[in-house]
Amino acid sequence: MSRIDTTFGKLKQQQRKxxxxxxxxxxxxxxxxxxLMHGLVAAGADVLELGVPFSDPMADGPTIQxxxxxxxxxGMSLRGVLGMVAxxxxxxxxxxxxxxxxxxxxxxxGWEAFAQRCAEVGVDGVLxxxxxxxxxxxxxxxxxxxxxxxxxxxxxxxxxxxxxQVAKLARGYVYYVSLKGVTGAGNLDLxxxxxxxxxxRKHIKLPIGVGFGIRDAATARAVAKLCDGVVVGSRIxxxxxxxxxxxxxANVGKLVKxxxxxxxx
Amino acid sequence: MSYNYPxxxxxxxxxxxxxxxxTLIPAVEELRQQYLRFRDDPEFKAEFxxxxxxxVGRPSPIYHARRLSESLGGAxxxxxxxxxxxxxxxxxxNAIGQAxxxxxxxxxxxxxxxxxxxxxxxxxxxxxxxxxxxxxYMGAEDIQRQAPNVFRMKLLGATVVPVESGxxxxxxxxxxxxRDWVTNVENTFYIFGTAAGPHPYPMMVRDFQCxxxxxxxxxxxxxxxxxxxxxxxxxxxxxxxxxxxxxYIEEKGVQIIGVEAGGHGITSGKHxxxxxxxxxxxxxxxxxVYLMQxxxxxxxxxxxxxxxxxxxxxxxxxxxxKDLGRAQYVAINDDEALNAFDSLCRFxxxxxxxxxxxxxxxxxxxxxxxxKDKVLLVNLSGRGDKxxxxxxxxxxxxx
Numbered sequence: 001m002s003r004i005d006t007t008f009g010k011l012k013q014q015q016r017k018x019x020x021x022x023x024x025x026x027x028x029x030x031x032x033x034x035x036l037m038h039g040l041v042a043a044g045a046d047v048l049e050l051g052v053p054f055s056d057p058m059a060d061g062p063t064i065q066x067x068x069x070x071x072x073x074x075g076m077s078l079r080g081v082l083g084m085v086a087x088x089x090x091x092x093x094x095x096x097x098x099x100x101x102x103x104x105x106x107x108x109x110g111w112e113a114f115a116q117r118c119a120e121v122g123v124d125g126v127l128x129x130x131x132x133x134x135x136x137x138x139x140x141x142x143x144x145x146x147x148x149x150x151x152x153x154x155x156x157x158x159x160x161x162x163x164x165q166v167a168k169l170a171r172g173y174v175y176y177v178s179l180k181g182v183t184g185a186g187n188l189d190l191x192x193x194x195x196x197x198x199x200x201r202k203h204i205k206l207p208i209g210v211g212f213g214i215r216d217a218a219t220a221r222a223v224a225k226l227c228d229g230v231v232v233g234s235r236i237x238x239x240x241x242x243x244x245x246x247x248x249x250a251n252v253g254k255l256v257k258x259x260x261x262x263x264x265x
Numbered sequence: 266m267s268y269n270y271p272x273x274x275x276x277x278x279x280x281x282x283x284x285x286x287x288t289l290i291p292a293v294e295e296l297r298q299q300y301l302r303f304r305d306d307p308e309f310k311a312e313f314x315x316x317x318x319x320x321v322g323r324p325s326p327i328y329h330a331r332r333l334s335e336s337l338g339g340a341x342x343x344x345x346x347x348x349x350x351x352x353x354x355x356x357x358x359n360a361i362g363q364a365x366x367x368x369x370x371x372x373x374x375x376x377x378x379x380x381x382x383x384x385x386x387x388x389x390x391x392x393x394x395x396x397x398x399x400x401x402y403m404g405a406e407d408i409q410r411q412a413p414n415v416f417r418m419k420l421l422g423a424t425v426v427p428v429e430s431g432x433x434x435x436x437x438x439x440x441x442x443x444r445d446w447v448t449n450v451e452n453t454f455y456i457f458g459t460a461a462g463p464h465p466y467p468m469m470v471r472d473f474q475c476x477x478x479x480x481x482x483x484x485x486x487x488x489x490x491x492x493x494x495x496x497x498x499x500x501x502x503x504x505x506x507x508x509x510x511x512x513y514i515e516e517k518g519v520q521i522i523g524v525e526a527g528g529h530g531i532t533s534g535k536h537x538x539x540x541x542x543x544x545x546x547x548x549x550x551x552x553x554v555y556l557m558q559x560x561x562x563x564x565x566x567x568x569x570x571x572x573x574x575x576x577x578x579x580x581x582x583x584x585x586x587k588d589l590g591r592a593q594y595v596a597i598n599d600d601e602a603l604n605a606f607d608s609l610c611r612f613x614x615x616x617x618x619x620x621x622x623x624x625x626x627x628x629x630x631x632x633x634x635x636x637k638d639k640v641l642l643v644n645l646s647g648r649g650d651k652x653x654x655x656x657x658x659x660x661x662x663x664x
Contacts, residue, residue, distance in 0.1 A: 055563040056436065056549060059286040065430055077561040103284065103548045108562030130284045130548065134274065157450060162290070180288055182446040214444045219628035 003096040003124045004149055004172040005097050007046055008207045008228065017263050018173075018229030019044055019220075020209055021236050021256055022100065024051035024067035026076025028245055032151075034087045035249050041095050043253040044260030047173075047209075049127070049231065052081050052101030061130045061184035063234040066241065078105040078114070086121035098125035098151055098172070101176055106139070115142040122223060125149035125172045133165050140169060156192060167203040173229060174204050177212045184234030188213035190222055197226055217262035224263040232259060267517035270585060275464020278588070280581035283463040284548045289443070292450045293551075297465040299370050309350075309365065316361045317476060320394065321351045324480040325613030326367050327488060327642070333612040333629075340635035342494065342628050344645040345481050347505065348617065352387050354647030355477060355505040360387035360456055362473035365393050367454035371632075374398045375452045378442040380407055380435035380501070381620060382414025383647055384458030386433060388424035393457075399423040402441040406433040407572045432566045435501075435576045439550050459502025460580040463551030467581050474508025481642060482512050493642035495520040495631075499624040500594065501537070501574035503583045505646035511582075514591060523583060524627045526569035527596030536627050537567035537575050540587050554578045555587075570599040570618035570655065573647075597626040603659065605629050606649065618647035619655065 001009075011018055022039050025033050037048055053071035057064060078101075085097050099118070106114050106128065118126065127150055131139055133152065143150050149172030154163060157180065167176065178193050179185055193210060198210055210223050211231025224230050236252060243251040270277045275297075279613070283293055303309040317323040326349065330342045332661055347355040357417040362375075367375055375397050379385030385401040392399030405427045408415050418425050431437040439462075446455045460470040478496075485492050496513055498506035500523040513519045525538035536542060539555040547556030549564060557565050557577035586592035597605075602619055605626035609617050617625060621644070626643045635641075656663050 016280070055431065055565075056440050058440045058550070059288075061444070072563060077563075091293055102565070104556070104558065105562035107547055108545065108558060108560065129286050130551075132283065132285065132287055132290050134290075135282050135284050135553075153287040155286075155291075157288050157291040159291060170404065177288060182444045185448065192485075 002149065002172065003094060004047065007096050008173065011046060017224040018209065019256070019260055019263055020047045020049055020229050020231040021045050021155065022049040022231060023236060023240065024053055024064065024071050024142060025073045025081040026053060026071030027067040027237070028070060028240055028248060030076060030080065032245060032248060033084050036252060037088050038091065039249040039253045040256055041092060043256035045256060046244065047096045047098060047229070049098045049100045049233070050081060051086070052078055052099055052105060054102040054105060055127045057102065059182055059232060060181040061090070063184045063238050063241070067237045078109055082117050082123070085123050089122040096124040097122065098127055099123055100127040101129065103128045103131045106153050111139050111142040113241035115146040115148055118148045119146035123148060125151045127151040128173060129153065129155070130223055133169050136169065143235055150224040151175055156180055156196060163200060170204070170206055173207040173209050175231060176200060176208055176210045176227065178210050178223070179213045181212070183212055185213055186215065187218055189251055193223065217258050220259045221262040222263060230263055270582065271464060271468055271599060275468070277581045277585040279546065280554055280584040281467055281552050284553065285463045285551045285581070286447060287312040288447045290449060292446070294465045300366060300465050300469050303366060303369060312365055312615055313362055316607060317358065321357050321361065322349065323476065324484070324636040325349050327481065329488070330647055334632065336612060337629060337632040339632040339637060339638035340641050341637065342632060343640060343642045345477060345509065345642060347477060347646045348615070348621070348648035352383070352390050353650060354383040354387070354618065355508060356384040356387035356458060357384040357390065358476055358508070359458065359470050359473040359504060360384065360391045362454040363456040364391040364397070366396055367397065367456070369564050370454065372452060372454035373429040374449065375456050376400045376402070376442050376445050376453055377456045377458060378402050378435065378438040379458065380438065381571065381618070382407070382418070382651060383424070383573060385425070386414050386417050388456045389418040389421035392423060393421045393565060400445065401425050402428055402445070404428050404432070404434040404438050407435065410572050411651055412654060418445065421555055434572065436564065443550070448611070458507070459504040460507045460582060461502045461552055461554065461578060463578065470504050471507045471511055471582060474495050474504050477505065477508040477555060477644060478510065480511030481509065485642065489640060492516055492519050493640040495522060496521045496642045497524060497624045497628050498644035499524045499574060499620050499646060500579060501526065501538070501576050501620065503580040505644050507580060507582055509644040510592060515531060518651060521526060522627060523585070523592055523594045524623045525594060525596045526574035527598040530598050531596055536596060537569040537577065538596040539577060539579050540583065541596040549578050552581050554581050555584050568603060571623065573618070573620040574623065595627055597623040601626040606656065616649035617645055618649050619652045621646045639654045
């Protein structure tokens with residue numbers, strides 16, 4: 001059983017919801033990424049989404065764009081991110097790690113080499129924002145061969161036929177984008193999420209995580225009531241940006257603890 | 266050869282596709298369905314033809330550049346005068362086609378990216394013409410380079426949004442326009458300016474721009490009794506080029522040459538020539554194409570004197586035509602383009618856009634080595650009024 005399935009299985013038994021924080025690898029520095037990952041777990045994260053920086057992050061708002069730029073300036077690369085996961089796994093063999101980013105760095109490395117390396121270092125899932133199911137055949141084949149879960153996005157604009165299509169391909173969990181917009185936007189509509197979920201549940205038997213636009217404990221708690229996991233990205237990346245390197249692990253830990261408590265209430 | 270691309274899923278063999286975030290997939294799918302529904306609709310075709318004739322001023326003439334040709338002592342250079350179109354470039358052909366589609370889809374808000382500003386001006390123009398709200402994203406660096414076009418867009422009622430991220434040029438303007446689209450997908454039509462991006466854009470933009478080549482195929486026999494030996498066009502994303510090339514693909518006797526921006530030279534690395542520079546295949550802005558990138562798959566900054574060619578990718582159909590060997594792709598450096606710009610001004614009294622000057626420069630390069638009865642047809646895709654500041658600065662002149 002995969003780490004993702006085990007984690008969600010355990011949470012279900014405990015009747016708890018997953019907290020899935022996102023950070024960009026290499027931000028604020030390469031040295032701090034692994035300590036931040038351990039800090040997130042210590043503060044109550046269940047699954048880690050590790051952003052692979054890309055020069056042209058089209059689906060991201062300004063906060064994650066800036067994080068990507070900082071990370072690239074710090075020399076972060078896809079191979080470097082994979083090395084960080086290997087480092088993280090030396091001390092944490094159980095927390096699932098999902099790489100999230102855009103397809104081109106993987107295309108440049110080659111899907112087979114990438115998937116193989118993911119398996120070696122202990123990556124559990126891969127979410128490629130700009131590779132919809134239509135263009136994921138090759139990716140899917142290589143990820144499956146190495147038991148890496150392809151994680152797919154669903155959006156408010158996704159129709160039922162596409163939900164069915166994603167249901168067939170997805171492994172691990174499905175990430176529902178809770179608003180029309182880029183990451184970090186502030187116009188979250190809870191009732192719209194609530195209305196969409198029955199249609200998602202009809203076809204998707206995997207856990208459903210919801211993200212985009214979750215900015216504080218109150219929205220995290222409200223969203224957690226509706227789904228199986230809460231993804232928080234820009235708010236955490238903002239905290240990284242606002243913190244000094246000395247305080248960043250502590251500050252991010254404090255924020256994630258608050259989110260954890262809110263979700264568990 | 267039976268050439269029939271893209272396939273139903275938007276692929277030109279390995280190139281093209283719909284590499285977009287999930288939120289936009291239904292939007293591109295809706296666009297595909299609506300485009301397929303209207304492209305053969307007699308009423309749509311008639312309205313498009315009417316606008317091209319009465320608003321744009323088509324057909325654009327073909328002009329024999331006699332003095333320039335004589336000065337070179339070889340092949341005859343003919344110019345397809347897209348510079349004479351309303352708004353001064355080929356971009357208006359596509360902007361009108363997409364605006365007519367937007368109107369039928371009930372979208373009242375249009376957005377666009379622009380590099381040199383010609384597509385932005387064309388979009389602002391059709392938005393005014395059809396009464397739509399218009400937002401144009403433009404790199405902050407390009408806003409500097411193309412100030413007259415920024416003012417034109419504002420006069421036409423468009424909002425011009427400076428893009429400060431990344432290299433502050435065309436690719437970053439694309440990123441920002443995509444971010445707008447993902448946020449406002451329900452009421453917004455993205456009038457994409459080049460024959461690239463997610464399916465159906467490469468096909469749709471090509472179809473709208475094919476008026477260039479279709480006219481030329483009628484005009485050349487009228488002028489010289491036959492088709493040209495070579496057709497030449499500049500390639501950034503490649504919309505003017507595919508518009509000229511596509512109708513000639515099955516004309517075996519016609520050689521096809523696309524001219525990329527060589528910047529400071531291919532070996533310098535400072536260029537915008539993914540095809541000539543043998544860039545690797547990659548994915549950006551919704552399609553798989555030859556793409557300028559580093560070994561880690563990060564997109565690298567490009568360089569060209571012309572903002573309209575300053576882009577790291579190229580349309581998927583050009584990638585295919587290169588692989589098939591049906592078109593050849595070459596690069597022209599900044600200084601060669603500037604020399605061609607000067608030559609056309611002095612010999613023919615025509616001020617070309619710096620983009621089009623690249624195509625012209627290649628014709629000037631090969632004409633002397635060819636017989637005098639050979640004919641080169643250059644797509645003069647735009648006029649150079651917008652480039653006055655850039656050219657003056659290079660010549661050390663303050664306007």
